[in-house]
Amino acid sequence: MLLLDVSESSSNPSDDEQKIFQYIDHHQDTFVQSLSEWVAVESDSIQPHLRENITEMVNIAADSLRVLGATVELRNVNAQEPFGQNLSLPPVILAELGNDTEKPTVCFYGHLDVMPAKKEDGWKTDPYTLTERDGKLYGRGTTDNKGPVLAWINAVRAFIALNMTMPVNIKFLLEGMEEAGSPGLEDLLKEEEKGFFSNVTYIVISDNIWLSNKKPALTYGTRGNAGFFVEVECCNKDLHSGSFGGIVHEAMSDLVALLDSLVDSSGRILIPGIYEDVASITDEEMQLYAPIDFNFDEHKANIGVKEFLYKTKDDILLNLWRNPSLSIHGIEGAFSEPGIKTVIPSKVIGKFSIRQVPNMNLTTVQSQVKEHLKNVFSKRNSPNKLTVSMQVGAMPWIANIKDPQYEAARRAIKTVFQQDPDMIRDGSTIPVAKMFEDITKKSVMMFPIGAADDGEHSQNEKINRLNYINGIKVFASFLLEISKLHSASGLMTST
Amino acid sequence: MLLLDVSESSSNPSDDEQKIFQYIDHHQDTFVQSLSEWVAVESDSIQPHLRENITEMVNIAADSLRVLGATVELRNVNAQEPFGQNLSLPPVILAELGNDTEKPTVCFYGHLDVMPAKKEDGWKTDPYTLTERDGKLYGRGTTDNKGPVLAWINAVRAFIALNMTMPVNIKFLLEGMEEAGSPGLEDLLKEEEKGFFSNVTYIVISDNIWLSNKKPALTYGTRGNAGFFVEVECCNKDLHSGSFGGIVHEAMSDLVALLDSLVDSSGRILIPGIYEDVASITDEEMQLYAPIDFNFDEHKANIGVKEFLYKTKDDILLNLWRNPSLSIHGIEGAFSEPGIKTVIPSKVIGKFSIRQVPNMNLTTVQSQVKEHLKNVFSKRNSPNKLTVSMQVGAMPWIANIKDPQYEAARRAIKTVFQQDPDMIRDGSTIPVAKMFEDITKKSVMMFPIGAADDGEHSQNEKINRLNYINGIKVFASFLLEISKLHSASGLMTST
CATH class of the missing domain: 3.30.70.360 (Alpha-Beta Plaits)
Known part of the structure; x- marks a missing residue:
């Protein structure tokens, strides 16, 4: 366990951050253009006849990583085809960039496949043509999960474009069958526990959303x-x-x-x-609830319930999480x-x-x-x-929010969004976090960038342009903060 | 209300009955042959593409009645086709034989259509080829309801073949859509309340079965x-x-x-x-239960229940009926x-x-x-x-079992089966009895001839040869008994 001084937290970007943020702002349209190209690939993993699109999407993502200088392996998984047809599963991307043993290694997990979407289902725009309206980027996969995956890739790209030293080693594990139950993923993690994951320090998943439309969040538990x-x-x-x-x-x-x-x-x-x-709930845990942005009436109206079982925000969240x-x-x-x-x-x-x-x-x-x-x-x-x-x-999954990567993410969020994140859980079961933790024994964090109203799996899925661009910034900042925390703790532990 | 002397009941056939029973015994194979011809017509009212077979079946039955000298009307009903297709409903048979105002008029209701049946469903024999094994006549419709309808027609035939005076006026109302909910029947009854039904004294329905495999029954109520x-x-x-x-x-x-x-x-x-x-239950009603043949263990085994809610036959039947x-x-x-x-x-x-x-x-x-x-x-x-x-x-239906037609049926049963019938009810709702009673205001009796194990609506439906032949006899005897009761009461009321 690293010792941290939380008071170090700052909301002013460092010089490195300023350079990077400027680069990201200048290249906003390029990043949106990339997302547009990714959304155009109907990489639907639920309809077997669209399987070729997933392989195409995997190849596009692999190329984006190779351009950054990453070593990319396309790993075939050995698993039963979920649709029982004579199809082959798309390969999983195992990529790495940097191998400096002095630096921590951050592994990002994401997926390139999407849920089915058809204009007739009630989409206002073609789901596979990225369409911007009022600062919202509409399209299937924009928030789940192509936007966040590209935000990570673009964050790395910023360092490389600016010729800055990567503050950490980076790994990517990207799959193409998440919406169909991630066939073969568990076995792959077990095979790679002592391989690909051996030098991984932190695992980050950005496959969920905030609790609020406006306020960022970090997720530290699921039921x-x-x-x-x-x-x-x-x-x-x-x-x-x-x-x-x-x-x-x-x-x-x-x-x-x-x-x-x-x-x-x-x-x-x-x-x-x-x-x-x-x-039992501790005072420390209870204090996490007070600042959380949770709009009672909005939640009730959204699902059409007259009253919840509880009257206060704290009771609602405690009973949900x-x-x-x-x-x-x-x-x-x-x-x-x-x-x-x-x-x-x-x-x-x-x-x-x-x-x-x-x-x-x-x-x-x-x-x-x-x-x-x-x-x-x-x-x-x-x-x-x-x-x-x-x-x-x-089993439920619960992370230690005092873990350095949570602290780094909080600091990055404070810098980019000028506010502390809500520390949230998810009432539902997200098996992937627990699976990564159990098999790799590494610290896992869920680090969302999408807003509560993004409409994952729904019609008119979107990501806000601001969330996407700030997502790139916050991931870049996170890598710098992780590096700083490690250097600091390294100094402390060597004195 | 007629006054009856129940002690008149006798188990020895009269001379007329002896002649008729002999005729029926001699012509057993002819009657079975007729049933075989009726069963061969797949007059399934549930599958719309078989609708033509119902019309064919209606025509066959109409011819059988005309041969007896009956006036036969084929009445088109005005009702919605239950399968919503461009089909026409088969006509209903309204037939009458005899119009002697001195005699009572018995109207028999039955149906000519059947439930679907396919060999693949688990039939041991072809459902539309009447097959006799161990005294059982297997085939769709044998007990529900072609066998009983033919038993009525054959009972009348015996009087005519023997050149005997018909003891009562007879009417037949035969429909072809009973299994599909009898579309149009209710309206037809309303239209004919003051027409076809005006001179009807008794309505008899033989569209249910005994409670026992061996012991005859009369049904006087439904829930x-x-x-x-x-x-x-x-x-x-x-x-x-x-x-x-x-x-x-x-x-x-x-x-x-x-x-x-x-x-x-x-x-x-x-x-x-x-x-x-x-x-409240009366002593008189309670006494009906004691003689009833009800095999506890057989009923439990048949449906695979471990225990019923009640331990005695009386409690079982009271709670069922x-x-x-x-x-x-x-x-x-x-x-x-x-x-x-x-x-x-x-x-x-x-x-x-x-x-x-x-x-x-x-x-x-x-x-x-x-x-x-x-x-x-x-x-x-x-x-x-x-x-x-x-x-x-x-609503439930309950008949007055002191009504003359119940007494006549008891006597006929005693003569033919040498035992008193079980006086039973049916726990389920049979709308037709209640409908006839409510609309025509006439006395209605349910007079079954099939045994408890006949398998109505099920695979391997059958009627026992004995039940079918004794059914012809008991219906003939019933007509004589009705006539006798009316003459007797007529004498009594005129003195």
Whole structure:
């Protein structure tokens, strides 16, 4: 652990930063032009017939890195094709620039593929023609994830164009199948733990967005998830409710009672012991919440809810990020179509999941859920068959925000945006951060540059020109800050 | 109301009956041959491209009636085609034989169409080739409803072949779209209330089956049904359970609590007041249950339930036939596919129904359900939107089993089967009996001849040769008994 003096933080750009920022400002249109070229490639990884476009996109990105002087390897991955067709997966880019053992090594992960988009889906402009309106750059992939990937490449480009020494060694891991579940990525990380990753100091992912439309953020945690099936079977075929209603212990009555025992109307999970392992909140952690920019009314209006379960910003964010939650998703095997069908379903499977937070343990949670449901069921004296199983188990991810790269990113943000970032988490499970941390054992940071209203995966996806250009600056500044922190700590530790 | 002396009931066939039964026995193979010809016509009313077969079947049946000397009208109905295609509905047969104002008039209702059947569905024989094995006549429509319709026609044929006076006037109403919901039938009944039905004394329907494989039955009641939708809406679009789980009043939690408030684990409906209007059981009614042939273990094994809600035959039958029951059918709008989807559904609609019995009132039931659900919901302090609606409302049907036609049918059964019938009800809603009664205001009886294991609507549908042949006899005997009862009561009322 490096020792840091947080008071060193400054909002005035250094001379190096000033030169770089000026270069970036002067070349704004060139950077937007590059993004336009990238957006024009329909590198959709969900529609198998567009697979060639991904390979084309990988080649374009590889060329951009080679131009910077990077060594680029196009690595074929050995994984099952997710669409089960006779297709080959696109290669993953493993690139490196600089190999100075005195310098830290920052590895950036990003992806070059996009979700499907068609004008007819409700786009106001052609999704594959970058279109600027009111300072917003519209196009599929602008924020997820081509814009941030190019921001990183352009940040490096600025150093090289200005003939400045790279402050750190840089690595890029860029894949083309993220939206299709990153087939082969996990195995590649395992293979390269002692290879490509051996000298990596920090891993940065810029594949999420801020909590606010205006205020920058750093993401230091995501919730995990434990997904459960609770199955009740009452008979060997669906029955007619006229012919059997009134004499059968119906599977649906049992299931509805089981599901109703999980969470109360205030959102509190009723499974005994479930909160026992949840990490207590510290004053230090609590202080992170006060400055966060979170617009209550905007969030309510956006999804059309009348009231949230909580009335204060702190309670909302605590319950979204660092407390577990239980959601009931639906029932398989019951009647789910429009209209009415007088059926007594024979076998029904309730689906629910519990978002996981530190320090919950998946094995414990699984036992608690099974024990609880068995208890509730046994009180019903039902002769039916109950089966409870955990189908999905993903651990939460939490980073140490005192880690040097978080400090470097804070400083860079302060310099570029003239404000401290919101320190945020994500309520959903982003497996990639946890996967990188678990396999490589390196510090991982999620460093977004897109705004809350960018519309990832949605129609009219955009990145603000300002976010893209400031993103280039903030990444460049981050590399300088990382280097400074390392030199400082190196001096300190050698005295 | 006619006065009846039940002690008159006899199990020895009269001379007329003996002649007729002999004729029927001698012509068994001819009757089976006719059934074979009817089964060969794939008069499937569910698959629109087979519509021509129904018209062919209607013409065959019309010819069979004309041969008996009946006046046959093929009436076009004015109704919406249920499959919304440019098809015309087959005509309905209105036939009559005899117009003696001194005699009662018996009107038989039946249908000539069948449910779809394909060998690949699991039939051991071709469904449209009547195949006899071990005394069972396999084929689509053998029991539902071609066999019973032919049994009626053949019963009349026996009188005519033997040159015997018809003991009653006979009418036939035969349709070809019953399995598709009888489009136009209700309007036809209304039009003919003062026409075709004006001189009808009794209406007989033979479109159901016995409760037992061996013991005959008469059906005197069916339950009605009130089908409800309970809808909860929490937001204007489906949400991701990671991004919103823990801060939203989820519609599914509300709905599961509402559904869990409807019925307890003993099958008792928890809606206040719901049992208030249920008719009390009389000793007389209770006595009908003791002789009923109901094999507990067979019923359990057939549907694969471990235990029923009740331990005695009486409790089972009371709760199936004359008590209300509540079944939860499913949920629309939630995730219902295999696998897991981390969704918070925005709008979910629970579907349930309450079987109706005398003297429940649909308007009262609707109020009770709405009131109850509103109360449960209000205790949750949920800001979500609740909507409760009754989608289906069908009244129960109950006949007076002291009506002369029930007595005549009992006597005919005693003569032909040498045992008293089970007096049964049907737990499900058979709208046709109630519809005939409500519109024509005539006495309606359900007089089945098929056995419990006939497999209506199922693979390997069959009618036992014995049931079919005895069915012809019992219908012939019924006509004689009706006539006798009328003469007897006529004498009595004129003295």
